[in-house]
Amino acid sequence: MRYVNHEAVVKKMNKRLMVNGIFKTIFFAATLFALLVLGVLFYRIISQGVSYLTPEFFQNFGSRVPEKAGIKAALIGSIWLMCVVAPVSIILGVGTAIYLEEYATKNKLNDFIRMNISNLAGVPSVVFGLLGLTIFVRALALGNSILAAGFTMSLLILPVIIVGAQEAIRAVPQDVREASYGMGATKWQTIINIVLPSAIPGILTGAILALSRAVGETAPLVVIGIPVIVHFLPDNLLSQFTALPMQIYDWAKRPQEAFQYVASAGILVLMGFLLIMNSIAIFIRNKFSKRY
Amino acid sequence: MGSSCYSFLAFGKGGFTVGQKAEKLSVQELIQKSSGKKQKKLIEKMIPIILLLIASVSVLTTFGIVGTLIVETVIFFNDVKITDFLFGTEWYPFGNTEQLFGILPLVAGTLKVTGIAVVVAVPFGIASAIFLSEYATDKTRRIIKPILEVLAGVPTIVYGFFALTFVTPLLQQFIPGLKIFNALSPGIVVGVMILPMIASLSEDAMSSVPNSIREGALAMGSTKLEVALRVVLPAALSGIMASVVLAVSRAIGETMIVSLAGGSTPKFDLDVTESIQTMTAYIVQVSSGDAGYGTTIYYSIYAVGFTLFLFTLLMNYLAHVISKKYREEY
Amino acid sequence: MVQSLEKGSVRQIETSSIVYDTQKLNLWYGNHHALKNIDLQIKENEVTAIIGPSGCGKSTYIKTLNRMVELVPTVKTSGEILYRERNIFDANYGVEELRTKVGMVFQKPNPFPKSIYDNIAYGPRIHGIKNKKILDEIVEKSLRGAAIWDEVKDRLTTNAYSLSGGQQQRICIARCLAIEPDVILMDEPTSALDPISTLKVEELIQELKVDYSIIIVTHNMQQAARISDKTAFFLNGEVVEFDKTDVIFSTPEDKRTEDYISGRFG
Numbered sequence: 001m002r003y004v005n006h007e008a009v010v011k012k013m014n015k016r017l018m019v020n021g022i023f024k025t026i027f028f029a030a031t032l033f034a035l036l037v038l039g040v041l042f043y044r045i046i047s048q049g050v051s052y053l054t055p056e057f058f059q060n061f062g063s064r065v066p067e068k069a070g071i072k073a074a075l076i077g078s079i080w081l082m083c084v085v086a087p088v089s090i091i092l093g094v095g096t097a098i099y100l101e102e103y104a105t106k107n108k109l110n111d112f113i114r115m116n117i118s119n120l121a122g123v124p125s126v127v128f129g130l131l132g133l134t135i136f137v138r139a140l141a142l143g144n145s146i147l148a149a150g151f152t153m154s155l156l157i158l159p160v161i162i163v164g165a166q167e168a169i170r171a172v173p174q175d176v177r178e179a180s181y182g183m184g185a186t187k188w189q190t191i192i193n194i195v196l197p198s199a200i201p202g203i204l205t206g207a208i209l210a211l212s213r214a215v216g217e218t219a220p221l222v223v224i225g226i227p228v229i230v231h232f233l234p235d236n237l238l239s240q241f242t243a244l245p246m247q248i249y250d251w252a253k254r255p256q257e258a259f260q261y262v263a264s265a266g267i268l269v270l271m272g273f274l275l276i277m278n279s280i281a282i283f284i285r286n287k288f289s290k291r292y
Numbered sequence: 293m294g295s296s297c298y299s300f301l302a303f304g305k306g307g308f309t310v311g312q313k314a315e316k317l318s319v320q321e322l323i324q325k326s327s328g329k330k331q332k333k334l335i336e337k338m339i340p341i342i343l344l345l346i347a348s349v350s351v352l353t354t355f356g357i358v359g360t361l362i363v364e365t366v367i368f369f370n371d372v373k374i375t376d377f378l379f380g381t382e383w384y385p386f387g388n389t390e391q392l393f394g395i396l397p398l399v400a401g402t403l404k405v406t407g408i409a410v411v412v413a414v415p416f417g418i419a420s421a422i423f424l425s426e427y428a429t430d431k432t433r434r435i436i437k438p439i440l441e442v443l444a445g446v447p448t449i450v451y452g453f454f455a456l457t458f459v460t461p462l463l464q465q466f467i468p469g470l471k472i473f474n475a476l477s478p479g480i481v482v483g484v485m486i487l488p489m490i491a492s493l494s495e496d497a498m499s500s501v502p503n504s505i506r507e508g509a510l511a512m513g514s515t516k517l518e519v520a521l522r523v524v525l526p527a528a529l530s531g532i533m534a535s536v537v538l539a540v541s542r543a544i545g546e547t548m549i550v551s552l553a554g555g556s557t558p559k560f561d562l563d564v565t566e567s568i569q570t571m572t573a574y575i576v577q578v579s580s581g582d583a584g585y586g587t588t589i590y591y592s593i594y595a596v597g598f599t600l601f602l603f604t605l606l607m608n609y610l611a612h613v614i615s616k617k618y619r620e621e622y
Numbered sequence: 623m624v625q626s627l628e629k630g631s632v633r634q635i636e637t638s639s640i641v642y643d644t645q646k647l648n649l650w651y652g653n654h655h656a657l658k659n660i661d662l663q664i665k666e667n668e669v670t671a672i673i674g675p676s677g678c679g680k681s682t683y684i685k686t687l688n689r690m691v692e693l694v695p696t697v698k699t700s701g702e703i704l705y706r707e708r709n710i711f712d713a714n715y716g717v718e719e720l721r722t723k724v725g726m727v728f729q730k731p732n733p734f735p736k737s738i739y740d741n742i743a744y745g746p747r748i749h750g751i752k753n754k755k756i757l758d759e760i761v762e763k764s765l766r767g768a769a770i771w772d773e774v775k776d777r778l779t780t781n782a783y784s785l786s787g788g789q790q791q792r793i794c795i796a797r798c799l800a801i802e803p804d805v806i807l808m809d810e811p812t813s814a815l816d817p818i819s820t821l822k823v824e825e826l827i828q829e830l831k832v833d834y835s836i837i838i839v840t841h842n843m844q845q846a847a848r849i850s851d852k853t854a855f856f857l858n859g860e861v862v863e864f865d866k867t868d869v870i871f872s873t874p875e876d877k878r879t880e881d882y883i884s885g886r887f888g
Contacts, residue, residue, distance in 0.1 A: 009513070020515040024427050030419030031428075031436060034491070037484050038443050041454050095346030103340045104347075105695070113347055116354050122538070122608035123601065124545025126572045127357060130597045133579070134360040155353045162350065175732040179794065182690060183745040183801060184722035186332060188339045193748065198735055209445075216447025219547035219572070223579045223593075245449045245548075252453045252552055260457050267450050274445065319746060319760060319802040323722060326750025 045271075049264030057265055062229040062247060066258035071269050073230040074247035077146070078215060078273065080234050081243055084150025085157070085214050090207050092154065093161030097203075100162075101169040102191055121159035128156040129223025137224050144225040145238045152220050157210040164206020168199040201288035208281040212274045218245035244270045361601055364594030371588045377595060383558040383569070385578075385589050393592055395599055397558035401475065401568035402603075405550055406543040408479025408564065409486060413543075414536055416483075417490030421532070424491070425498035426520040437492070444488035452552035455481035460553060473555025473567035481553070482546050486539035493538065497531025498524050534615035541607035545600065547572035571600045639666045641805055641835045642687060647701035649679075649686060649859075651694060656682050658859045660701070664852075669827060669836045671850035671867065673843055675887065679859040680839045684807050687837065688724045689717045706804075722749060725798035726807045730814045731790035733782035733797070738765075738774050741782050741793055745801040760800050768796035769826050788819020795826065806830065808838040812845065824849050843883060847871050855879045 060070020096117075104110040132152030142148035172195050180190040196203075227242055228250035234241040248270060251263035369377070372393045380394015420440075424433055460477040464470045470477075501524050509519045525532070555567030556577050569577070575593045584590065642664040649657035657679045664670050672680045685691040687703065689710060702709045710720055722745075733741050742761040751757060761778070765771040770792040774785070782793050791811060798806060808827070812820040827836060827849050840846050846853050847867060854864040855876075863870060863879045874880045881887060 013513075016515050016518070020517040023517045024423075027419045027423035027427060030416045031423045031491075033416050034420060034443055034484070034487055035436070035439055038439060038446075040458070041446070041450070044454065044458050045450070092346055092349050095343050096350060099340070099343035099347040103343060113351055116351050118612075119605070119608060120350055120354055122541055122604055123357060124547065124572065124604055126545065126547045126575050127361075127597050127601050129579070130575070130594060131353070131357045131360055134364065135356055138585075155349075158350055158353070173732075175728060175730055176734055178690060178693065178728060179726075179732045179734065179797075180744070180748075181693070181717075182688065182721055182726035182728070183748065183797070184718045184720075185744075185748045186336050186718050188336055189748045193744065194734055212445065216449065218447070218449045219551075219576060222551075222576050225579060245447060248449050248453065249548065249552070252449070252456060263453055267453060270447065270450070274447075278445070319751070319800065320723070320804075322746070322751050322756070323749040323801065 045264045045267050048261050049266075049268045052261050052265035053268055058269075061231045062242070062250070066256060066262050069251070069259070069262045071244070071247060071266055073233060074242050074244045074266070075269060075273075076233050077230070077241035078244045080146050080237075080239075080241060081150055081153065082211060082215065084146055084237065085153045086207075086211055088150060089154040089157050089161050089210065089214075090203075093158055093207065093210075094165045094203055096158075096162045097165030097169055098191060098196075101166055102187070102195070117159050117162055121163070124219075125156055125217055126219040126223060128152055129220035131155070132220055132224045142238065144227065144240060146234055146241050147237045148224060149221055149226060149241075149243070150237075152224060153214040153217065156217065156220060157214050160210040160213065161207050164210065165199070165203045168202025168206065169195060171202060172198045201284050205281045205285045208277050208284070212277040212281075215273055215277065216245055216270060218249055221246050222249065244273065357601070361594055361598040364591050365598045368588065368591035368595040371591070372595075381560040383574075385592055391588060393588075393595075394560075395571075395596065397560040398569060398571045398574055398596060399599070400560050400562075401550075401554065401558055402544055402570040402572070402600075404475040404562070404564055404568060405479045405482055405546075405554065405570055406540060408476060409483035409543040410536070410540060412480050412483025413487045413490050413539060417487045417535075417539070418494055418532060420487070420491040421494035421498060422520050422525070425495045426516055426524060440488040440491055443484070444492075446485075448485065448546060448548040449552075451481050451485050452478070452549040455549055455553035467565060470565045471555070471567050473553065473557075475554060475564040475566075475568045478550045478553040479564065481549050482543050485546065485549065486542050489539045489542060490532075490535050493535030494528070494532040497528040497535065500531070501527045530614050530617050534611045537607055537611040537614060541604045541611065544607065545572060545604050547576055551576045571596050571603075575600075640664065641666050641706065642837075643702075643704040643707075645702045645704070647683075647686065647703060648699065649682060649691070650696075650698045652696040656859050657686070660861055662854060662861055662864060664835065664837060666835050667831060667833075668851040669831050669838060669849055671846035671853045672837065672839045672856060673841070673846050673853060673882075674856035675882065676841070678856040680856045681809055682859075683856065684809050684837060684839045687805075687807055688721050688726055690721075690726065692717070722801055723803055724805045724807060725801065725803035727791070727795055727798055727809065727811045729810045731787055731794055733785075733790050733793050735781065735783060737779045738782050738785075738793060739778040741797050742800050745797060749801065764796040764800040765793075767799045767830070768792045769822065769829070770796060786819070788815050788822060791815060791819065791823060792826065795823070795830075799830075803834065805835045805837065808836060810839050810841060813841065820845075843871075855882060857882070 057070050058075065059072055060068055061073050063069040096113075100110065100114065104113070129152065132148060132155075136142050136148035136151050137144055140148075142151075176194055176198070177190055180194045181187075185193070221243055226246050227240060228246050230240060230242045244266065248263050248266040251259045251266055377393050377395055379396065380392060381396050382392040382394050383397040384390070384392040420436075424436060428436065455477045459481055460470070460472060460474065463477055463480075467476070505523055505527065506519055509523045510516075514522075550568075550570045551573045554570060554573055556569050556573065557567040558569040558574070559566065574596055578589055578593045640663050642662070644660050644662040644664075647657055647660040648655070660683065672684065674680045682691055686699065687705075687710075691697055699711065702711065704710075705720065705724070708715060734744060736744070739761055742764050743757045746757060746760050751760070762771065762775075765774060770789060773789060774793075782790060785793060791814075795806075795811075812823050815823065824845065827838065830836060831851075838846075838850065850867045852865065853867045853870040855862045855870065855874075855878075857878055863874055863876045865875075870879065871883060874883060
């Protein structure tokens with residue numbers, strides 16, 4: 001007496017395999033959907049924006065006339081902004097990561113710090129804007145300056161940098177640390193001479209990816225009141241400024257159709273900026289990939 | 293070899309001679325002589341304190357956010373009754389004679405966009421995850437995953453522009469009554485934005501299902517589809533759910549897409565073809581306008597921000613609870 | 623060879639001096655009692671081998687000698703270890719000071735991901751020696767001391783990870799020699815090496831004992847018999863027997879030692 005009728009199973013098998021094939025195609029098509037959207041998005045922006053991407057576009061300030069509008073102030077402003085965000089967020093992020101990985105024992109305070117970081121990562125960027133508006137712009141009276149925006153953005157990407165740095169530090173094998181301790185090195189000497197040099201490629205890769213998020217982030221800048229039409233270049237950290245995504249936001253909102261093309265050109269500049277940053281990250285990752 | 297003599301240096305613990313000078317050198321003595329021992333001790337004591345101070349910045353940030361939101365929201369509630377805020381179905385802050393601050397229309401706007409985003413992102417995201425984890429060859433995966441990363445790295449302002457200038461006109465060809473500003477177009481685009489997140493986190497959850505389980509099912513003659521749907525998917529379910537909840541949290545907090553393509557007319561209804569306003573878009577609208585510091589409108593952005601914060605906090609907590617359960621499974 | 627003659631005479635005077643005097647040492651990992659009432663005297667310029675089956679506490683013991691064991695957070699100890707008549711557990715005895723005097727070579731070769739030169743110069747540098755000429759001397763002397771100078775002298779700037787496993791382990795030994803330690807602790811230094819590299823390291827140990835006191839943990843009884851002067855047999859966290867190596871391997875007093883030596887367990 002057999003419970004499994006093998007002939008019937010074989011007969012059904014063809015159908016089951018066919019269903020499998022159909023679903024494989026469906027799953028593949030669903031995956032292609034994302035790629036398709038990305039393709040259309042890039043095609044649209046390039047085809048619209050590329051004709052506006054003239055040398056004048058890089059030399060002009062913002063303007064009410066689409067043909068005269070340029071991205072100079074925004075591009076330089078974004079670079080200034082990164083000059084604040086990069087050191088502040090990397091110092092805070094790497095310092096926190098070293099503390100958590102190398103010094104923190106398992107106690108309630110440190111558990112709280114860890115939990116807090118993962119919560120902070122989930123806070124919407126617009127809420128960070130409210131924090132920046134209240135603390136940096138008003139309470140510390142920095143105004144809508146590069147410094148205020150830079151601090152706000154630094155806090156926004158801090159959790160990402162911390163988590164990336166923690167992973168990089170954790171990836172340094174324990175036995176090299178032990179070798180250093182075994183030579184009579186102190187903890188800090190071991191961290192500075194052994195752990196950090198090995199972890200730096202990973203830390204930098206993560207940090208650059210986080211920074212490229214800060215480059216494209218718009219909402220906090222709107223909330224802290226970064227102006228959109230600026231006809232001068234910043235000359236110090238307390239200067240007013242505008243940034244690439246703010247400029248694009250302003251152009252995108254304008255009703256004249258011509259500004260759509262200007263906005264596309266602005267997006268191309270922004271994407272170019274991000275592309276350069278990501279290439280640096282990939283370069284670092286490949287160049288310094290560890291050999292253990 | 294270790295004990296042989298060389299013309300310029302001789303062996304023996306406790307000293308070796310350098311060059312022509314008959315000067316005796318001992319590393320241990322040099323170490324003893326080297327200055328900076330006290331300094332070293334001081335550094336060792338100070339560093340953990342400095343690092344703890346640095347680490348506390350993230351805690352201060354949280355306190356700063358919560359404190360700011362609470363303080364300013366309390367001021368807002370001096371002007372507006374809390375029940376009117378929570379249960380009011382009209383949000384009309386810019387009226388000259390009468391201001392109405394009922395949050396429900398903004399919440400409705402947010403939920404409409406989030407709902408549409410989930411409808412788009414969940415099927416596509418999970419299908420992509422199944423494809424990547426169960427069907428794709430290593431080579432395909434190596435091509436597709438970076439593209440998904442690029443998709444996740446596109447700034448939201450770019451998505452917003454895309455929604456306004458491409459998706460909305462495209463949809464208008466199929467839906468004649470669709471307004472320029474609506475919930476549908478930003479909803480779909482927010483869906484595209486959170487899709488990579490669902491795909492990649494769900495793929496992680498599915499890839500961490502042990503291969504032995506798959507092999508067990510395959511060895512009994514299951515097709516790959518049966519393995520994927522009946523074995524892997526249930527085993528990875530809580531991980532997938534956590535990814536969806538996290539993505540929902542992202543969608544709720546998304547700002548620029550809805551600011552550009554959603555409009556600024558908060559309505560408490562279910563219509564997705566009309567102009568709406570989300571909580572985030574309201575904050576952007578007020579802060580990019582010139583609502584004076586200290587007005588009720590100024591404080592209202594904190595009350596809305598606080599509501600938004602609570603929504604995302606709830607979602608993140610939910611995701612945390614779900615994924616904690618998932619970690620215990622293997 | 624005036625030097626070695628000199629060394630020999632010095633050695634005769636010093637043979638009686640004790641480097642490490644362990645008294646009633648107990649150690650716990652959380653609730654696990656890993657070392658029980660250890661009493662052991664280790665003498666200068668000898669190779670002391672510690673043998674025993676896996677989990678007998680031999681690695682734990684050697685790591686206690688330079689307090690590396692404290693990297694495990696749940697460790698508790700009682701009793702004393704006197705290093706040169708000073709208790710290493712004294713509150714005012716810095717672990718860094720101890721570890722500057724006591725070098726360690728680990729199971730797996732663990733050079734730093736730096737150049738060969740920087741690996742060797744690491745110890746002197748962290749202890750404040752910055753003079754380039756002196757560092758050069760130290761690097762050469764240490765590499766010669768570890769019998770690897772001729773193999774690497776032309777590529778001191780290449781990454782230590784480009785070397786073979788056996789060469790890496792000798793680099794680690796050279797790194798340890800660079801601070802001229804008094805004692806060298808070796809925790810199964812050849813367990814990750816091929817037989818030829820093992821032979822080279824064993825020869826090296828024989829040469830090093832002229833200048834250094836060496837304590838070596840090994841799971842390989844033949845190795846202990848080949849290279850050590852004294853052997854301690856550990857079992858379940860206790861010292862079963864400690865004597866001259868030839869005594870342990872020919873006429874052990876304890877039945878358990880005999881069983882282990884003859885391969886009946888472990």
